[in-house]
Amino acid sequence: MREQALTYAQTHQAETLEALTAFLRIPSISMLPEHSGDMVQAAQWLVDRLTAIGLDHVQMMPTPGYPIVYADWLGAGPAAPTLLIYGHYDVQPVDPLDEWLTPPFDPTVKGEDIFGRGTADDKGQLYIHVAAVAAYLQTAERLPLNIKFLLEGEEEAGSAHLEDFVMAQRDLLQADAALISDSHILDPATPILITGVRGLTYMEISMRGSRQDLHSGSYGGVVENPLNALVKLLASLRDEQGRVTIPGFYDDVEPLSQAERQAINAGPVSEALVLAETGAPALWGDPDYTLAERKGARPTLDIHGIKGGFIGQGAKTVIPATASAKVSMRLVPHQHPKKIAELFTQHVLSISPPTMEVTVETINAGGGAVIDMSVPAIQAAADAYEQTFGRPPLYLREGGSLPIVPMFIDILHAPVVLMGFGLPDDNLHAPNEKFHLPNFYRGIETAIVYYDLLAEQMGKGRPVDDQ
Amino acid sequence: MREQALTYAQTHQAETLEALTAFLRIPSISMLPEHSGDMVQAAQWLVDRLTAIGLDHVQMMPTPGYPIVYADWLGAGPAAPTLLIYGHYDVQPVDPLDEWLTPPFDPTVKGEDIFGRGTADDKGQLYIHVAAVAAYLQTAERLPLNIKFLLEGEEEAGSAHLEDFVMAQRDLLQADAALISDSHILDPATPILITGVRGLTYMEISMRGSRQDLHSGSYGGVVENPLNALVKLLASLRDEQGRVTIPGFYDDVEPLSQAERQAINAGPVSEALVLAETGAPALWGDPDYTLAERKGARPTLDIHGIKGGFIGQGAKTVIPATASAKVSMRLVPHQHPKKIAELFTQHVLSISPPTMEVTVETINAGGGAVIDMSVPAIQAAADAYEQTFGRPPLYLREGGSLPIVPMFIDILHAPVVLMGFGLPDDNLHAPNEKFHLPNFYRGIETAIVYYDLLAEQMGKGRPVDDQ
Numbered sequence: 001m002r003e004q005a006l007t008y009a010q011t012h013q014a015e016t017l018e019a020l021t022a023f024l025r026i027p028s029i030s031m032l033p034e035h036s037g038d039m040v041q042a043a044q045w046l047v048d049r050l051t052a053i054g055l056d057h058v059q060m061m062p063t064p065g066y067p068i069v070y071a072d073w074l075g076a077g078p079a080a081p082t083l084l085i086y087g088h089y090d091v092q093p094v095d096p097l098d099e100w101l102t103p104p105f106d107p108t109v110k111g112e113d114i115f116g117r118g119t120a121d122d123k124g125q126l127y128i129h130v131a132a133v134a135a136y137l138q139t140a141e142r143l144p145l146n147i148k149f150l151l152e153g154e155e156e157a158g159s160a161h162l163e164d165f166v167m168a169q170r171d172l173l174q175a176d177a178a179l180i181s182d183s184h185i186l187d188p189a190t191p192i193l194i195t196g197v198r199g200l201t202y203m204e205i206s207m208r209g210s211r212q213d214l215h216s217g218s219y220g221g222v223v224e225n226p227l228n229a230l231v232k233l234l235a236s237l238r239d240e241q242g243r244v245t246i247p248g249f250y251d252d253v254e255p256l257s258q259a260e261r262q263a264i265n266a267g268p269v270s271e272a273l274v275l276a277e278t279g280a281p282a283l284w285g286d287p288d289y290t291l292a293e294r295k296g297a298r299p300t301l302d303i304h305g306i307k308g309g310f311i312g313q314g315a316k317t318v319i320p321a322t323a324s325a326k327v328s329m330r331l332v333p334h335q336h337p338k339k340i341a342e343l344f345t346q347h348v349l350s351i352s353p354p355t356m357e358v359t360v361e362t363i364n365a366g367g368g369a370v371i372d373m374s375v376p377a378i379q380a381a382a383d384a385y386e387q388t389f390g391r392p393p394l395y396l397r398e399g400g401s402l403p404i405v406p407m408f409i410d411i412l413h414a415p416v417v418l419m420g421f422g423l424p425d426d427n428l429h430a431p432n433e434k435f436h437l438p439n440f441y442r443g444i445e446t447a448i449v450y451y452d453l454l455a456e457q458m459g460k461g462r463p464v465d466d467q
Numbered sequence: 468m469r470e471q472a473l474t475y476a477q478t479h480q481a482e483t484l485e486a487l488t489a490f491l492r493i494p495s496i497s498m499l500p501e502h503s504g505d506m507v508q509a510a511q512w513l514v515d516r517l518t519a520i521g522l523d524h525v526q527m528m529p530t531p532g533y534p535i536v537y538a539d540w541l542g543a544g545p546a547a548p549t550l551l552i553y554g555h556y557d558v559q560p561v562d563p564l565d566e567w568l569t570p571p572f573d574p575t576v577k578g579e580d581i582f583g584r585g586t587a588d589d590k591g592q593l594y595i596h597v598a599a600v601a602a603y604l605q606t607a608e609r610l611p612l613n614i615k616f617l618l619e620g621e622e623e624a625g626s627a628h629l630e631d632f633v634m635a636q637r638d639l640l641q642a643d644a645a646l647i648s649d650s651h652i653l654d655p656a657t658p659i660l661i662t663g664v665r666g667l668t669y670m671e672i673s674m675r676g677s678r679q680d681l682h683s684g685s686y687g688g689v690v691e692n693p694l695n696a697l698v699k700l701l702a703s704l705r706d707e708q709g710r711v712t713i714p715g716f717y718d719d720v721e722p723l724s725q726a727e728r729q730a731i732n733a734g735p736v737s738e739a740l741v742l743a744e745t746g747a748p749a750l751w752g753d754p755d756y757t758l759a760e761r762k763g764a765r766p767t768l769d770i771h772g773i774k775g776g777f778i779g780q781g782a783k784t785v786i787p788a789t790a791s792a793k794v795s796m797r798l799v800p801h802q803h804p805k806k807i808a809e810l811f812t813q814h815v816l817s818i819s820p821p822t823m824e825v826t827v828e829t830i831n832a833g834g835g836a837v838i839d840m841s842v843p844a845i846q847a848a849a850d851a852y853e854q855t856f857g858r859p860p861l862y863l864r865e866g867g868s869l870p871i872v873p874m875f876i877d878i879l880h881a882p883v884v885l886m887g888f889g890l891p892d893d894n895l896h897a898p899n900e901k902f903h904l905p906n907f908y909r910g911i912e913t914a915i916v917y918y919d920l921l922a923e924q925m926g927k928g929r930p931v932d933d934q
Contacts, residue, residue, distance in 0.1 A: 031781035093779060158782045198684065202782040211746030213897035217665065217867025220767035220797050221709065222741055222758060224751040227770035228705065235702035238695065242688065274689055279678030282821045284691040291689060300687035303694035304785055309772035310793065312560060314498035315625045315669040315830045317795055317868075318771055318896050326777065328784055330687050354749045363782045400684025401784075429785050430680035 001144060002452040005135040009444045016131045016444070017114075017437070019049065023089075023123050024107040024116045030066060030090035030157040039066045039153055042089045046151055047071075053134040054141070055149070061169075063161035066090065066153030070172070073133070074146045081458035082146040083451065084175035084414065086404055087126030087182065088155035091118035092429045099431035112437050119435035120426040125181040126151065128421060128440065132447035144455035148175060152404075155182075158202065158364030159403050166411050176458055177377035178408045179450075181443065183398060183420030186268045188438055191385035191393040191446075193378065194418035195263075198296070199331035199368035200401035201340045205230070205348055206324040208357040214319040224355035226323035227309055233351060234325055237301055241286050244301045244329065246347045252334045256297055264292045267396050277424050296397035300330045326363070330401060337365035366403030375415045376457045384450035385419070388442055419450070468611060469919040472602040476911045483598045483911070484581075484904070486516065490556075490590050491574040491583045497533060497557035497624040506533045506620055509556045513618055514538075520601040521608070522616070528636075530628035533557065533620030537639070540600070541613045548925035549613035550918065551642035551881065553871055554593030554649065555622035558585035559896045566898035579904050586902035587893040592648040593618065595888060595907065599914035611922035615642060619871075622649075625669065625831030626870050633878050643925055644844035645875040646917075648910065650865060650887030653735045655905055658852035658860040658913075660845065661885035662730075663763065666798035666835035667868035668807045672697065672815055673791040675824040681786040691822035693790035694776055700818060701792055704768055709752050711768045711796065713814045719801045723764055731759045734863050744891050763864030767797045793830070797868060804832035833870030842882045843924045851917035852886070855909060886917065 009016070028042035029035040043060050046069045051058045055071040069089070074082070094104040094117050102108040107116035118124070129149070136143045150173060152162055166173060185192045209226040216225070239245055256264070269292040271283055285294040294300075308323030310316035329344070331337055345360040352358040371378070373395065385393045398418070405416045421443035427433045476483070495509035496502040510527050513536045518525045522538040536556065541549070561571040561584050569575040574583035585591070596616070603610045617640060619629055633640060652659045674693040681690060706712055723731070736759040738750055752761040761767075775790030777783035796811070798804055812827040819825040838845070840862065852860045865885070872883045888910035894900045 031779065031783065033780070092783065093777070095777075095779075156781075156783075200684075200784070202784070209747055212894055212899070214745060215867060215895045215897075216767070216769045216771070216795060217667075217797060217865070218891070218895075219741070219745060219762070220769050220866060221752045221761040221765055222750055222866075223745050223747045224709075225769045227773065228701075228768075231698040231701040231770065231773075232705075234695075234698040238699075242691075274686070278681060278686060278690050280676055280690045280822065281824055283689055284820075284822045285688045294688040295686070298688055300683070301695075302683045302687050302692045302784070302786060303698065303776070304683070304783060304787075305776035305778040306694065306698075306773040307778040309770070310560070310562075311772040311774040311791075312498065312562070313500070314623075315793070315795070316498065316559060316623075316771060316896060317667070317669070317769070319769055320772075321897075324778075326782070328683060328782070330684060353751075355747065355751045357748055398684070399687060400682060424685070427679055428682045428685075429783060430682075430788075432679070 001136065001140045002448060004139040005448045006445055008139045009131060009135040009448060013441055020124060020127045021107045023127060024118055025105055027105045028090050028153070029093050030154050031093055039090065043067050043069050043153060046089055049130060050149065053130065054137040063165055065161045068153065068165055069151040070149065072148040073143055075142055076144065076146045079459060080145045080455055081176040082148060083454060084148045084150060084173055084178040085129045086150050086178060086180045087129065088122045088152045089126065090153045090156050091123065092121065092156050096431060101432055113434040114437055115432055115434045117433055119433055120422040121428045121433065122155070122182045124435040124440055125421055125443065128181055128443040129447055131444045132451065135444070135448055144452045148173060159366065160364065162404065163407055166407055170411055173412060175412060175414050177417060177454065178412065178414045179417045179419060180402065180404065181419055181421060182402065183418050184422035184424055184426065185420060186394060187423065188436055189389060190391065191389050192396050192420065193382060193393040194371065194398040195373060195395050196296070196333060196370040196397040197368050197402045197405050198399055199335060199337045199366055200328055201331060201337045201344065201365045202328040202363040203341065203344050204324055204326050204361045204363055206322060206359045208322045209355060210321050213321050216317040216319050219319055223319065224353065225319045226356060227320060229353055229356050230306065230323045230325055233348065234303055236351065242284065243286055244299065246343050248343045249340065252336065253299065253332055254334045256293065261293065263395060264297055264397055265290055267292055268394050269295050296399040297332060299332050299335060301327065303327050330399060331368050333368045333370045337367050341365045366401060367406040368401065369406040369409055371416060377415045377417050377454060380453040380457045381417045381419050381450060383453050384446050387449050388446040468603065468607045469915060471606040472915045473912055475606045476598060476602040476915060480908055487591060487594045488574045490594060491585055492572055494572045495557050495620070496560050497621050498560055506557065510534050510536050510620060513556055516597060517616065520597065521604040530632055532628045535620065535632055536618040537616065539615040540610055542609055543611065543613045546926060547612045547922055548643040549615060550921060551615045551617060551640055551645040552596045553617050553645060553647045554596065555589045555619045556593065557620045557623050558590065559588065559623050563898060568899055580901040581904055582899055582901045584900055586900055587889040588895045588900065589622070589649045591902040591907055592888055592910065595648055595910040596914055598911045599918065602911070602915055611919045615640060626833065627831065629871065630874055633874055637878055640879060642879060642881050644884060644921065645879065645881045646884045646886060647869065647871060648886055648888060649869065650885050651889035651891055651893065652887060653861060654890065655903055656856065657858065658856050659863050659887065660848060660860045661838065661865040662840060662862050663800065663837040663864040664835050664869045664872050665763065665866055666802060666804045666833055667795055668798060668804045668811065668832045669795040669830040670808065670811050671791055671793050671828045671830055673789060673826045675789045676822060677788045680788050683784040683786050686786055690786065691820065692786045693823060694787060696820055696823050697773065697790045697792055700815065701770055703818065708754060711766065713810050715810045716807065719803060720766060720799055721801050723760065728760065730862060731764055731864055732757055734759055735861050736762050763866040764799060766799050766802060768794065770794050797866060798835050800835045800837045802835070804834050808832045833868060834873040835868065836873040836876055838883060844882045844884050844921060847920040847924045848884045848886050848917060850920050851913050854916050855913040
């Protein structure tokens, strides 16, 4: 059954790419309200596609935000394990648009890559599983295990309604393992399994210094400028070594054990690699930790944008009435995102100057997780990678945040497998996002193998097999 | 002759307002290239209007940027003084557009105010002199003195080509006094004469931290974020008291004399007034100087905008590849704008971190001036204000920068009279710019009186008078 599915996938690559391209053309940007129609169109596209390949119970399930697309195939019976596959059909905004070399929603193949918004994050990786399931259903009319799809439309907007949904639908979603393909491997030949993800607390600070915009010639030196007050406050949130200065910020950070440090530092991260990936003039960070530790196992604070005043061409001498900044903190396991949001808010208000009316808003707050690598669901993933790529995966603490990981662990009590197929230079959240097509096709094969290995390793009895 | 002109102005207010409204409808934003057609249209509108009211030598004179409109009436003969009237037909950009209560280029009268971009700065104030000259020419067919108009189109963009133009055309522009109506009075009943203006050095700092935008989950804590580096640098440019920390910045600042301090502090500026004008929660500044001193006689540093990253709705976790900031410094007389630009550049580069590629650009640099109040041109202005408003003017060191002032003093060796008719709450460079119509009409009368008084006080022999 596995071999037929693999052959089917290999001989239908052109059709698979064509379907993915149609999916990528829909500008499903969840953060921008003007794309709400596109969001619904993308969800409907998935419903149609999942129905066409033979899944059951395909439905668009409402949330207070964008709908979640659910589908399943439970024909392997209760003796076979059930795998829950998570993906998201929304994508990041595309600004700055003028830095794209090809239109973000006109997917373009150049060499071995396909360029476009959502190619790697996450439509391309999500579609790997649609194609793998299709390959089984088109050949054997069955899968070696039970499958449930949970496809979200608000991941790039902070997954605001996912936790309530998973909690309410925990019986429907119950599974023996959850699988997410929304991460990257080291290079096209070297797979990576993720051993932990960071949490994220995302805040917005707003300052008002006057009723209306003022002329700096008339009021400079007399009425404080919110941009000057804001940069002073923002600059104080980190010390010279990049450590966060918010009181209590590090209180819940569990020290890395000697074994953990060894494992992290044995990974693929190197200064030369990061310099090559980013083109940065020099690297940077807390000198008490190695590059690999800082990259995934330490909390951070970053400013993402500062609004207010004039950023056009020329020389407008405005003192803006208001200014605001978006700031996020990546958190490690045991730091509580909501507690960090409170500490941040208290600290910012306590150091705000009397010249400003200051408000602090929590945009979102989601936790991190450390993944237990010893369970069968993860071992099967390592085996699937090894069988398909010809070498075992490396293990990496991921710096990014996937709120779904601690959510699945806490609510569904299921192990979470982070089996990604992107590359480090895929330009996620940036212009010219791409996906490496050999990874796409190899991803489909890895998924086909994984479903079969998971059925073997977790099955309480082997289901009726194909001869 | 003066009385007839005054009567004419008073009986033709409706027509005058209609003409101003047509001028205000042209969106002549010099800083935005997409308005270049509107700039030429505004210049042509002035040419047509100045021709229609009977001026001579009306012409659009080219510069490497937008044209300068010149016109004169020299019929008073060599025994009468010549007054050069400067104004600018360009206006500020209108963003944030959504804060305007009426469309910026659809001038709207509400109560005693006319709202729209350029109403006060400077089309309305410029048009005061067009109307005053018209009142004389329509009644007596002559003026009591010689008049030259110099109407610029790049004031809001830094007057990049004005100095070269004035230098090249200094014979054409030669005058006994120069008059600028581009400032404000205290309130509709209390005129102000400006005794000094500040210089301006406007800079842009750009930082690049990586080749492309990065994901903060992947590179936070490892590759420095240009926004974090930039706020740290910007915050360091002022100390706790708001003093500028750039080495050498204050070297050329002449200490205020006891007499100057007394004069400045006898002026109208008060904490209650500034709080009421601005709605600021609290005022601010160098404790070694009074509010009035800080407002006009001390140098300042303001940030006008910070570009880079994401400022839309939601939670994008980008580490932008680049970030930039616009920063200007108001300078007092004897500070050299180009020297300050150099000191700024050297200092910023010297404190830039190794994680960033930093560039510093001078957007513009123009000097300040102190005005000698004892010359006849200024005394005539004080008398004209007193005759029209019924009370003598207050004297104020203006915080803003009018590069034309030191330029006229240096190149034309002419005293400069800053006779304004705006109000402090006219929202210059901000949404809902307005001009108080009683000030507009009273401004026309003051100009009519001023031309006559100046002819009397500076005339080497009284020209042939009307009977």
